[in-house]
Amino acid sequence: MGEVLALVEARLRTALGEPDARAAVTFLGTDRIEVLRFVDAEAGLVRYATLGMSAAPMADPTAALADPVKGPRAELVLTVRLGRADTDKVLRPLAVLAATPQVEGVIVAPGASLDLGGPLWPGAGFSSVLVAGSGGLVEDLELDEPMDPVRFLPLLPMTPNEAAWKRVHGAQALEERWLAKGTDLRDPLRGSVSLD
Template sequence: MDVLDKVRAGVLGHFGVNSADVASVTFLGLEPIDILRIPDGELVHYVTLGGSRHPMTDPAAALADPVRGPRAELVLTLLGGVGAGSGLTRALGVLAAAPAVEGVVLQPDGLLDLGEPLWSGASFTAVLLGAADIPEVELPEPAEPVRFLTVTPITATEAAWVRVRGASALREAWREADIDICDPARGAASL
């Protein structure tokens, strides 16, 4: 069983489903990245599948290790989801491809700015990464396990706040304002 088969099995098992809708995104020079769409009551989970195919490499490293290094997939959860053709699949593919394209190592509290709406009509142009509750997928030694990171859409104002005050300060502002970060129509936190 290859890495992506194990990751898919781990995701489907976590959500207690046998299958998911799949959209695929390809970028020139990269292997395809699939986006799994998993309805769950009022929520829809979007999970990338392909970012963990290869380990992420620190851009300062002289050589990329083909086996060792962190591996991650991204999880976005939205109330009701967003429509097909909204551009969300492409945006998630861009985020999952960032390690291969830009040498970014995805990790909790990471801020990724697309500079354009995450989906058509969205006020969110960046995302804040966090630890997801999906268990890591173990791989044969010496490979590191695949971990899952949440993707929280944020506005340009919220991204600026993270740069100045840090991710925990933004999360605290959301808690104080009782903001549902899964609501695709939510406004920015008053900062």
């Protein structure tokens, strides 16, 4: 477990630079989840990445016994514009999302919605996120066979209206709507995209 997380942290540092802050959260009955913060002042962005979700593979909730080696592994990455909102309070909610596979026995994959039941950070207009595909900002991390690679999944904050629309029309339709309308998904103060 520790070896995998050391490799994951090294991959995050290679892709995003040195973290300037980190917080650890442990929930009853789960392994410790850390959230690292990376500030890219030049681009005006702050990125938050989980560390700990990939320590064990995500198990199929219908399987009688969880495989301790094989199965999908992932970490979550959230990118927002720097200084527009108090987004540092997102650390605990991100850890909650990263603990979802352990707590609820679900597999977090692209196209999935993760709901917090409350704002991502104080005053945020988002209480859920859409999980996007990996391979962009942080490359997948190959592990020794028979382990699956670790995928770094971007999180796209959704307003309640967007989340409801996505449930009806699907993730791809929502992503196409955002693209067509030129939505700045990194803006922590943005409103809902037009869904007419």
